[in-house]
Amino acid sequence: MSHHAIKAAGATVLAALFATTALAQDGPIRIGVVTPISGTYAGIAQQVTWGLELAAKEVNAAGGIAGRQIELIYEDSEANPAVAVQKAEKLFAVENVDFLTGTVNSGATLAVGQVAERAGKLIATTVSFADSITGDKCSPNVFRVNARAGQQSAALAAWLKQQKPGSKVYYLGPDYEMGRSTVAAFRSNAEAVGAESVGEVFAPLDSKDYSQYFGALRAARPDVLYTSVAGNDTVRLFTQMDEFGVSQNLTILGASGTVTSQNIGAIGDAAEGFITGVGYSTLIDSPENREFVEKFRAANGADPDLYGADSYGLIYAYKAAVEKAGSTDSEAVRMALEGLEWQTPQGVKTIRAGDHQAVQPMYVVQVRGGQFTIADRIAGEDAIGADACERF
Amino acid sequence: MRDRLEISMQANHGLFAALVTAGLIFGAVASATGDVFYLRLATEALILGGLALSVDILLGFTGLLSLGQALYFGIGAYVSALVLRAAPDFWLAIGAATGAALVAGIVGGLIANRVRGVYFALITFGMAQIVARVVYNTRELGASDGLIGVPVLEIPLGPVSFSADDPLGFFLLTFVIIGLLYGAVAYLLSTPFGRVIVALKANESRVPYLGYSAWAARMAAYVVAALVAGIAGALYPMLRGFVSPELMFFASSGNALIMVVVGGVGTLVGALYGAVVLTVLKSVIGSLTEHHLIVVGGIFIAAILFMPKGLMGLVRPAMMRWLLARAEARAPRSGAVRRTTQ
Numbered sequence: 001m002s003h004h005a006i007k008a009a010g011a012t013v014l015a016a017l018f019a020t021t022a023l024a025q026d027g028p029i030r031i032g033v034v035t036p037i038s039g040t041y042a043g044i045a046q047q048v049t050w051g052l053e054l055a056a057k058e059v060n061a062a063g064g065i066a067g068r069q070i071e072l073i074y075e076d077s078e079a080n081p082a083v084a085v086q087k088a089e090k091l092f093a094v095e096n097v098d099f100l101t102g103t104v105n106s107g108a109t110l111a112v113g114q115v116a117e118r119a120g121k122l123i124a125t126t127v128s129f130a131d132s133i134t135g136d137k138c139s140p141n142v143f144r145v146n147a148r149a150g151q152q153s154a155a156l157a158a159w160l161k162q163q164k165p166g167s168k169v170y171y172l173g174p175d176y177e178m179g180r181s182t183v184a185a186f187r188s189n190a191e192a193v194g195a196e197s198v199g200e201v202f203a204p205l206d207s208k209d210y211s212q213y214f215g216a217l218r219a220a221r222p223d224v225l226y227t228s229v230a231g232n233d234t235v236r237l238f239t240q241m242d243e244f245g246v247s248q249n250l251t252i253l254g255a256s257g258t259v260t261s262q263n264i265g266a267i268g269d270a271a272e273g274f275i276t277g278v279g280y281s282t283l284i285d286s287p288e289n290r291e292f293v294e295k296f297r298a299a300n301g302a303d304p305d306l307y308g309a310d311s312y313g314l315i316y317a318y319k320a321a322v323e324k325a326g327s328t329d330s331e332a333v334r335m336a337l338e339g340l341e342w343q344t345p346q347g348v349k350t351i352r353a354g355d356h357q358a359v360q361p362m363y364v365v366q367v368r369g370g371q372f373t374i375a376d377r378i379a380g381e382d383a384i385g386a387d388a389c390e391r392f
Numbered sequence: 393m394r395d396r397l398e399i400s401m402q403a404n405h406g407l408f409a410a411l412v413t414a415g416l417i418f419g420a421v422a423s424a425t426g427d428v429f430y431l432r433l434a435t436e437a438l439i440l441g442g443l444a445l446s447v448d449i450l451l452g453f454t455g456l457l458s459l460g461q462a463l464y465f466g467i468g469a470y471v472s473a474l475v476l477r478a479a480p481d482f483w484l485a486i487g488a489a490t491g492a493a494l495v496a497g498i499v500g501g502l503i504a505n506r507v508r509g510v511y512f513a514l515i516t517f518g519m520a521q522i523v524a525r526v527v528y529n530t531r532e533l534g535a536s537d538g539l540i541g542v543p544v545l546e547i548p549l550g551p552v553s554f555s556a557d558d559p560l561g562f563f564l565l566t567f568v569i570i571g572l573l574y575g576a577v578a579y580l581l582s583t584p585f586g587r588v589i590v591a592l593k594a595n596e597s598r599v600p601y602l603g604y605s606a607w608a609a610r611m612a613a614y615v616v617a618a619l620v621a622g623i624a625g626a627l628y629p630m631l632r633g634f635v636s637p638e639l640m641f642f643a644s645s646g647n648a649l650i651m652v653v654v655g656g657v658g659t660l661v662g663a664l665y666g667a668v669v670l671t672v673l674k675s676v677i678g679s680l681t682e683h684h685l686i687v688v689g690g691i692f693i694a695a696i697l698f699m700p701k702g703l704m705g706l707v708r709p710a711m712m713r714w715l716l717a718r719a720e721a722r723a724p725r726s727g728a729v730r731r732t733t734q
Binding site: 037038074075076078080081082085086087089090093094105106107110111113114115118130132137176177178181 | 427428429432433436528529530531534535536537538540541544557632633634636637638639641643675678679682684685
């Protein structure tokens with residue numbers, strides 16, 4: 001058997017093994033979903049899956065995208081960028097997906113975005129917050145349809161400017177990289193709208209006693225406290241501030257993860273008046289959102305959160321882009337996505353062409369009577385911030 | 393003159409030759425079919441095999457259970473990524489990663505080798521967690537997001553040069569490097585010094601009575617293991633283009649340990665087989681079911697219960713009997729087939 005014959009025989013055998021479904025233009029549109037089905041972020045992945053499934057079902061029932069059905073192909077990223085990259089390569093090379101989404105942790109989105117760029121494919125994240133994804137580490141092949149961290153800060157700052165112009169702000173963050181960067185982001189936003197920073201302090205994660213910081217806090221005489229602690233730290237910080245009377249005459253703002261449905265019960269009355277900026281809430285009072293929440297509940301037996309809503313909206317953005325482009329070709333879809341305007345549960349979103357970041361209305365929510373209520377709506381343009389992407 | 397250690401190493405070399413043959417056939421077929429994904433997956437499996445090899449040096453020969461070997465893999469990967477981002481040069485990256493792993497191995501060894509047994513396992517675990525957390529919170533190292541933007545490398549090898557993006561080329565290069573690491577470790581273990589290391593596992597308290605320093609031998613084994621992990625780690629960003637702190641997390645160290653146990657502890661080549669089997673299984677099962685972690689866990693338990701000597705245990709004893717018989721047949725007079733400890 002000659003060398004060529006061996007190679008040919010092997011090729012035939014392996015061709016069967018490696019074969020990928022032949023893709024006709026009228027076959028289904030394949031969307032890869034690399035999401036942390038197991039691990040720390042499994043709860044987020046569940047919302048992502050629910051949102052994507054619901055939208056895909058609706059689109060398919062209404063005739064699909066330009067007559068082609070949507071097929072979602074899942075891979076577990078185990079919340080580990082190294083795994084996510086390998087799975088993304090598989091979806092691109094073996095499953096031949098047209099588009100990819102689902103990445104949750106920012107590290108995975110950045111790393112998978114690089115894979116997509118080298119493979120000439122497109123991805124979109126519906127979850128990752130890190131500003132860098134559509135900022136200094138932006139990629140022409142990466143889109144983000146959810147609000148980034150900066151938009152939350154900007155929305156809060158816009159509210160601050162309207163309601164408490166020129167106020168004195170004190171910052172209290174958890175002492176790790178994310179805590180420091182969220183405080184820094186809000187600080188620059190607040191100072192940009194004329195607020196005066198009167199001090200900042202970083203407490204270790206899992207602090208038991210926050211009263212040691214109250215002296216400095218009181219001495220600075222702030223009108224507003226901004227904090228980005230989360231989980232049980234919020235419970236201790238807020239209840240201790242309440243017990244020491246520090247929270248009197250003080251408006252408390254925070255990151256969207258500071259007070260959540262998980263810890264609001266434990267914080268109790270001390271959470272009263274707390275204000276944060278979010279990209280989505282089930283309380284948004286629009287016909288689109290009421291309909292979405294109802295359908296989501298009926299399909300999944302649970303309320304959507306921002307991850308579910310943003311993932312749901314993504315399918316409609318992709319549908320609009322493919323129909324505008326007339327094909328699933330990456331280059332054409334990229335052009336169609338840039339500047340795209342489409343309807344989502346939280347209102348009309350626009351993808352900014354300069355950095356591939358979705359511009360969307362932001363909501364200021366406040367805790368009143370132990371419940372979240374919508375206090376204000378900030379127009380997308382006021383919360384989007386500058387385009388920091390220099391690569392395209 | 394042949395003894396059990398030599399026979400055992402010969403069996404390993406035979407199995408390594410089988411792995412090389414399988415790898416070459418796979419490479420030829422995959423490139424003939426134009427495959428990219430499976431070649432790159434196999435490359436990653438070999439790189440992780442380097443980490444598993446490092447675990448086996450400690451667990452299988454020195455008798456030390458390290459739960460933090462990914463520390464050195466991660467240091468190699470980060471140093472390589474940082475160097476490549478600044479100056480894309482293959483040898484510079486490998487050299488810098490080796491140097492960093494050497495220094496880190498000496499420092500880590502000085503700390504971990506003060507204790508034995510379960511305390512050693514805990515200290516190695518703790519050191520890896522501490523460094524991973526420091527990296528996780530250091531903005532200059534990309535913090536929790538890791539570092540992307542490692543350029544696609546042009547690798548000069550004498551007269552020829554190829555891109556790390558060329559799946560077959562980089563697969564073969566990785567195979568050569570992992571093969572060299574395997575060969576170097578196997579050689580080292582067959583020297584008199586290597587026998588002192590093996591003696592540590594058999595009976596550490598007797599080693600000083602034979603005139604050797606147990607501490608020095610253990611330290612040397614630890615540093616060699618760190619070097620192997622560091623060099624393997626240096627290849628990772630060349631393949632995937634990024635590094636993230638997860639590479640140093642316990643999941644990485646634990647996976648390497650599973651690879652060694654599934655492949656066969658104390659066989660060196662078993663670590664490589666285990667890495668290939670586990671990586672391919674995880675990729676295939678992961679696409680079939682979302683409960684893939686349960687399946688992999690089940691395989692691990694089954695491997696321990698039914699294959700206590702791992703995959704290698706299925707064929708190695710027969711190979712060793714055959715090699716032993718051949719050695720005896722060749723040297724019937726000397727009567728000196730020493731049956732020393734393995």
